[in-house]
Amino acid sequence: MEAPVVRARRDNSLWLTEEQTDHMRLSLKVSDIIFQKTTPWQKILIVDTPEYGRTLVLDGAIQLTERDEFCYSEMMAHVPICAHPRPARVLIVGGGDGAILREVLRHPEVETCTLVDIDMEVIEASKKYLPTVGCELENPGADVRCMDALEYIRTTDERFDVAIVDSTDPVDFAAGLFQAPFYRDIKNILNPDGMMVELTESPFADTALMRQAVRQMRSVFPIVHLYWGAVPTYPTGMWTYAAASLAPDPTTPLRDVPGTRYYTGAIHRAAFALPPFLSELIDAQSH
Amino acid sequence: MEAPVVRARRDNSLWLTEEQTDHMRLSLKVSDIIFQKTTPWQKILIVDTPEYGRTLVLDGAIQLTERDEFCYSEMMAHVPICAHPRPARVLIVGGGDGAILREVLRHPEVETCTLVDIDMEVIEASKKYLPTVGCELENPGADVRCMDALEYIRTTDERFDVAIVDSTDPVDFAAGLFQAPFYRDIKNILNPDGMMVELTESPFADTALMRQAVRQMRSVFPIVHLYWGAVPTYPTGMWTYAAASLAPDPTTPLRDVPGTRYYTGAIHRAAFALPPFLSELIDAQSH
Numbered sequence: 001m002e003a004p005v006v007r008a009r010r011d012n013s014l015w016l017t018e019e020q021t022d023h024m025r026l027s028l029k030v031s032d033i034i035f036q037k038t039t040p041w042q043k044i045l046i047v048d049t050p051e052y053g054r055t056l057v058l059d060g061a062i063q064l065t066e067r068d069e070f071c072y073s074e075m076m077a078h079v080p081i082c083a084h085p086r087p088a089r090v091l092i093v094g095g096g097d098g099a100i101l102r103e104v105l106r107h108p109e110v111e112t113c114t115l116v117d118i119d120m121e122v123i124e125a126s127k128k129y130l131p132t133v134g135c136e137l138e139n140p141g142a143d144v145r146c147m148d149a150l151e152y153i154r155t156t157d158e159r160f161d162v163a164i165v166d167s168t169d170p171v172d173f174a175a176g177l178f179q180a181p182f183y184r185d186i187k188n189i190l191n192p193d194g195m196m197v198e199l200t201e202s203p204f205a206d207t208a209l210m211r212q213a214v215r216q217m218r219s220v221f222p223i224v225h226l227y228w229g230a231v232p233t234y235p236t237g238m239w240t241y242a243a244a245s246l247a248p249d250p251t252t253p254l255r256d257v258p259g260t261r262y263y264t265g266a267i268h269r270a271a272f273a274l275p276p277f278l279s280e281l282i283d284a285q286s287h
Numbered sequence: 288m289e290a291p292v293v294r295a296r297r298d299n300s301l302w303l304t305e306e307q308t309d310h311m312r313l314s315l316k317v318s319d320i321i322f323q324k325t326t327p328w329q330k331i332l333i334v335d336t337p338e339y340g341r342t343l344v345l346d347g348a349i350q351l352t353e354r355d356e357f358c359y360s361e362m363m364a365h366v367p368i369c370a371h372p373r374p375a376r377v378l379i380v381g382g383g384d385g386a387i388l389r390e391v392l393r394h395p396e397v398e399t400c401t402l403v404d405i406d407m408e409v410i411e412a413s414k415k416y417l418p419t420v421g422c423e424l425e426n427p428g429a430d431v432r433c434m435d436a437l438e439y440i441r442t443t444d445e446r447f448d449v450a451i452v453d454s455t456d457p458v459d460f461a462a463g464l465f466q467a468p469f470y471r472d473i474k475n476i477l478n479p480d481g482m483m484v485e486l487t488e489s490p491f492a493d494t495a496l497m498r499q500a501v502r503q504m505r506s507v508f509p510i511v512h513l514y515w516g517a518v519p520t521y522p523t524g525m526w527t528y529a530a531a532s533l534a535p536d537p538t539t540p541l542r543d544v545p546g547t548r549y550y551t552g553a554i555h556r557a558a559f560a561l562p563p564f565l566s567e568l569i570d571a572q573s574h
Contacts (some may be wrong), residue, residue: 015312017314021338022316023315023316023336023337023338024313024314024315025302025312025313025314025336026311026312026313026314027304027311027312027313028310028311029309029310029311049310050309050310051310051311053307067491070493070564071562087503168439186344195359204354204355228517229525230515230517230523230525232489232491232523232524236517236519236524237517237519237523237524237525238517238519238524253521260560260563261562261563261564262564263561263562264560264562264563266560267560267561267562269557269560270556270557270558270560271458271557273551273553273554273556273557274554275358275547275548275549275550275551275554276547276548276551277357277548283427
């Protein structure tokens with residue numbers, strides 16, 4: 001007897017679509033919706049995706065996925081920390097998901113890491129639903145504060161060796177984080193050999209932001225270098241970062257960090273080699 | 288008198304969607320359809336997109352866009368040619384659009400460049416509709432042949448210094464281009480200090496192909512190195528290439544090439560610095 005013909009059932013087709021620009025969209029199939037909440041600051045969405053695993057979305061923009069966040073987190077954390085001679089005190093602006101904090105705490109040289117994020121709900125959701133990401137948010141070496149980072153920076157008496165600015169995209173309350181007044185406030189809370197890094201978006205999708213951030217950083221800090229790497233789920237997959245320093249050379253790693261999946265000393269040096277189209281974008285005169 | 292209220296007209300919303308994997312899609316807004324044709328080999332589509340300019344699509348996969356093809360074309364052409372001591376004779380397998388040919392012909396050391404593509408319609412469409420890409424297809428230094436490259440390689444008496452394998456994705460008639468018998472055929476038409484490069488897909492989207500290609504290449508060539516770069520419109524934006532050599536070191540550039548937008552000697556060296564997750568993928572034992 002032949003087996004009965006069974007029509008294959010179709011899966012429910014649920015897709016997360018990010019409008020990366022007005023003319024470009026990335027869509028990921030969704031297998032489960034894990035968490036949704038609208039806070040005073042943003043809309044939080046956590047979903048499971050077959051392509052990239054668990055995925056955190058804020059206001060429609062993918063912030064991180066379990067499968068590729070190491071590309072971003074490691075390049076934000078290890079480049080400034082490995083290039084700093086004594087990275088004892090580190091500040092993370094934003095970064096409530098805890099991914100960069102986790103990387104910072106790999107360094108035995110780091111004595112305290114202060115994380116200031118405006119939205120407690122992101123911190124709580126990451127601890128609960130993104131265990132590989134939020135795993136260090138209760139580490140005793142982490143000083144996690146829920147408040148407006150701009151206000152914290154203007155009022156604190158603390159001083160830092162490294163500041164890592166892990167903001168959302170430069171819209172709404174995060175827009176001020178890419179301008180000279182903010183960079184001056186950061187400079188004021190850095191020690192004399194301090195260093196900062198900040199994401200500066202994609203050179204294909206948001207050229208204007210990248211140029212503005214670098215130009216304004218250069219008006220405040222004596223040493224500013226752009227570097228880049230791959231982050232598959234960010235627009236265009238080619239992602240840039242700016243490192244600004246009061247003294248140490250951000251392009252040269254001084255020590256190693258074990259257990260990384262993207263970062264190495266060779267990758268650190270390589271990331272500062274810019275394709276000509278990219279160096280021309282930041283060096284050209286602009287309006 | 289107040290101006291009359293005019294409802295903004297909506298644009299026609301036409302999108303090109305590539306199913307990059309079963310669970311991930313990239314969509315580009317389309318402003319115009321320029322050319323469509325089904326050949327014995329594939330479906331050709333050329334569209335204009337606001338995000339990336341004119342775009343060539345074969346069988347649903349984006350092959351190149353005017354705005355980002357230099358990332359891919361330069362890394363395919365200049366890495367092997369700049370690392371070869373005497374790159375007089377170059378072979379391009381596939382590449383009928385002419386983008387890599389254009390880059391190869393920048394090198395005064397190259398005496399002839401033979402391009403063998405199975406589909407004359409791609410060559411003709413590129414000359415006509417992609418002028419910045421197909422511009423050198425009638426250059427007297429280019430020997431453009433329309434035939435099955437596998438057959439050409441098995442039967443030709445010509446010998447080459449550099450072979451560049453610019454195939455479509457490893458399905459259908461291109462699947463054989465990522466296996467040891469093909470690499471042996473390529474080796475047979477290389478001079479004793481010959482070198483080849485081939486695209487090996489994304490380490491996030493097609494890990495299996497990348498591992499297979501590198502493993503089979505290593506069974507044929509004494510020197511095989513993976514390198515990588517950004518190509519925004521290819522799946523995940525992080526793209527890998529394999530360089531196989533009979534003698535010269537592919538990782539070391541011997542000369543410069545003017546007028547590039549992605550490639551430099553520093554980028555050449557940097558591209559061989561692999562993130563640990565990537566080197567582990569190709570060095571691990573696999574089935």
